[in-house]
Amino acid sequence: MKIAAEDQIKKKIKQAQDAHKAADERQSHDKKRTSGKERPVFQPALPQNHKPAAPGEYGRPVDVPKEYQQLSEELFQRNHFNQWVSDRISLQRTLPDPRPEMCKSMTYPVDLPSTSVVIVFYNEAWSTLMRTVHSVLDRSPPDLLHEVILVDDSSDELHQPLEEYVRQLDKVRLHRNSQREGLIRARLRGLEQTSAPIVTFLDAHCEVTIGWLEPLLNRIHQDRTTVVCPEIDSIDLNNFAYKYGPSGVLRGTFNWDLSFKWSIAPTSERLRRTSATDPMRSPTMAGGLFAIDREYFLELGTYDRGLEIWGAENMELSFKVWQCGGKLEIIPCSHVGHVFREVQPYDTSVSLHSIANKNYQRVAEVWMDDYKKFFYQRHPYLTDQSFGDISENLKLRQRLKCRSFRWYLQNVFTDVILPNETAIATGKVRNPISNMCLDTFGRTSNTFLGLSPCNIQRDTMLFAYTSRKEISWNDACLDASFIMPGFKIQMAECHRIGGNQKWLHQKKDVIKHVHSGLCIDRGTDLNPVILPCNGSLTQVWTFDYYTVN
Numbered sequence: 001m002k003i004a005a006e007d008q009i010k011k012k013i014k015q016a017q018d019a020h021k022a023a024d025e026r027q028s029h030d031k032k033r034t035s036g037k038e039r040p041v042f043q044p045a046l047p048q049n050h051k052p053a054a055p056g057e058y059g060r061p062v063d064v065p066k067e068y069q070q071l072s073e074e075l076f077q078r079n080h081f082n083q084w085v086s087d088r089i090s091l092q093r094t095l096p097d098p099r100p101e102m103c104k105s106m107t108y109p110v111d112l113p114s115t116s117v118v119i120v121f122y123n124e125a126w127s128t129l130m131r132t133v134h135s136v137l138d139r140s141p142p143d144l145l146h147e148v149i150l151v152d153d154s155s156d157e158l159h160q161p162l163e164e165y166v167r168q169l170d171k172v173r174l175h176r177n178s179q180r181e182g183l184i185r186a187r188l189r190g191l192e193q194t195s196a197p198i199v200t201f202l203d204a205h206c207e208v209t210i211g212w213l214e215p216l217l218n219r220i221h222q223d224r225t226t227v228v229c230p231e232i233d234s235i236d237l238n239n240f241a242y243k244y245g246p247s248g249v250l251r252g253t254f255n256w257d258l259s260f261k262w263s264i265a266p267t268s269e270r271l272r273r274t275s276a277t278d279p280m281r282s283p284t285m286a287g288g289l290f291a292i293d294r295e296y297f298l299e300l301g302t303y304d305r306g307l308e309i310w311g312a313e314n315m316e317l318s319f320k321v322w323q324c325g326g327k328l329e330i331i332p333c334s335h336v337g338h339v340f341r342e343v344q345p346y347d348t349s350v351s352l353h354s355i356a357n358k359n360y361q362r363v364a365e366v367w368m369d370d371y372k373k374f375f376y377q378r379h380p381y382l383t384d385q386s387f388g389d390i391s392e393n394l395k396l397r398q399r400l401k402c403r404s405f406r407w408y409l410q411n412v413f414t415d416v417i418l419p420n421e422t423a424i425a426t427g428k429v430r431n432p433i434s435n436m437c438l439d440t441f442g443r444t445s446n447t448f449l450g451l452s453p454c455n456i457q458r459d460t461m462l463f464a465y466t467s468r469k470e471i472s473w474n475d476a477c478l479d480a481s482f483i484m485p486g487f488k489i490q491m492a493e494c495h496r497i498g499g500n501q502k503w504l505h506q507k508k509d510v511i512k513h514v515h516s517g518l519c520i521d522r523g524t525d526l527n528p529v530i531l532p533c534n535g536s537l538t539q540v541w542t543f544d545y546y547t548v549n
């Protein structure tokens with residue numbers, strides 16, 4: 001998750017928390033609306049041999065003793081989470097109940113449709129994978145869980161005992177891909193083998209919590225064109241603590257490079273919802289954790305099969321669902337934990353970065369109409385890259401009579417901030433004499449701007465110089481609020497009023513801070529600074545692309 005404007009988010013979370021508490025109290029006085037045949041939420045039994053003091057129980061963090069630190073660090077490199085810790089924790093550990101109070105007394109129709117759960121995995125650690133499976137088996141009402149389909153996307157290690165282990169688990173089946181398909185087509189392989197009316201997808205390092213399933217299925221039962229996501233909590237990648245915040249605060253949006261982003265729901269959405277248990281409409285989904293009516297998914301053409309390995313299928317499905325008449329929601333009464341990794345551990349022949357970018361490009365081309373120009377502004381070097389054949393996708397969009405991207409922005413992602421219509425220059429910002437380039441390192445909120453060698457390929461090095469005379473990276477702008485020579489430049493949320501974020505620049509020339517008249521200098525370490533303009537080559541900068549010369 002982006003750490004942008006963290007303080008602001010925390011403040012807003014607090015406000016929303018208070019509002020929800022008040023709503024909860026109001027509602028609990030209301031009469032509960034139950035229609036004859038209703039079921040309470042399924043109460044899982046404690047596992048046999050449950051040891052309350054064992055490591056990780058109740059979602060507690062697990063520390064690594066000194067003597068195992070080195071081993072645990074080695075294992076960390078394999079999965080990019082602390083496998084040593086995961087291996088210490090029971091596959092059936094207990095968890096806290098992260099739901100809003102009101103969810104606990106909810107009841108659901110007895111005749112909810114059942115679901116198949118599909119979990120795809122590639123080189124996942126055994127303990128995290130199996131903890132995902134056991135949490136599903138233990139915490140789903142037996143009559144609503146039809147089956148669990150595991151799809152091994154041709155992992156390097158076979159987890160040999162997996163077949164045997166799975167055989168003794170009721171309802172669980174294993175399919176092994178003979179070659180690596182990537183998570184998108186692997187999910188479709190899983191889908192082919194499901195037979196329940198609803199399909200629920202999970203990543204292979206999740207833990208579901210009490211009551212997670214009923215509200216998801218119920219919502220689809222009410223309206224089959226609703227695609228639903230649980231609230232996603234965090235399983236700490238270092239100590240496997242189960243962490244959660246308030247529900248119903250964040251929803252999914254995107255950056256213009258099409259990466260997923262959590263955003264505070266706008267006031268309109270908060271007002272539309274009258275209870276803490278009400279579903280929240282979400283412009284996008286994170287991707288890995290959702291339930292969908294099986295037939296409806298097929299009607300939507302499932303995923304674009306041209307998407308490789310990892311990335312963009314979440315945007316594709318989000319745009320498709322909204323634009324083609326469906327809805328996407330986050331259900332506050334359903335909570336699932338996920339191990340958020342900081343990097344993807346996959347070895348691929350070409351960089352994962354370029355694979356994902358091609359995926360994003362396909363999605364932009366099919367769904368975003370003219371707005372794809374904003375995507376290309378963030379990825380100027382993709383303009384002349386091929387993205388394969390998308391004619392089938394375009395036909396599908398026509399056949400389903402899907403609405404425009406403009407409609408989606410006006411009706412769904414209503415709080416979107418469009419980048420400035422005119423970017424004067426885009427791409428990396430290079431200081432030719434040193435061949436160092438500006439780099440945000442993904443940090444956007446009151447942190448220093450950095451520098452990296454220009455030969456590195458990273459989205460965090462792609463800026464736009466706009467007609468507003470801002471130099472921006474997503475919603476963050478170069479900012480010089482301490483205007484003393486030698487001060488480092490900061491990244492701060494773009495405030496759109498010029499001032500300390502206004503810069504003058506021409507091709508192969510200085511970048512001059514309008515307010516102070518100082519120039520960006522590459523400085524002497526890895527942070528550019530502002531200095532009096534002195535004609536030095538350390539103050540010359542050039543963007544990759546200029547729209548006007």
Ligand code: LR7
Pocket residue numbers: 001120121122123124153180181182183186202203204205232260285286287288289309310311312313314338341344346
């Ligand atoms: O080649 C592969 N084959 C696979 O089967 C690569 C991956 N996989 C499996 C992998 O083992 C895992 O179970 O696919 C699953 C997802 O891969 P992750 O865990 O590396 O993805 P992620 O959690 O980093 O990324 C999010 O975005 C992805 C974009 O393609 C997918 O949609 C992920 O499912 C999605 N994860 C979530 O939504 C969890 C919440 C994260 C947030 C925000």
Ligand code: MN
Pocket residue numbers: 203204205288338339
């Ligand atoms: Mn994941």
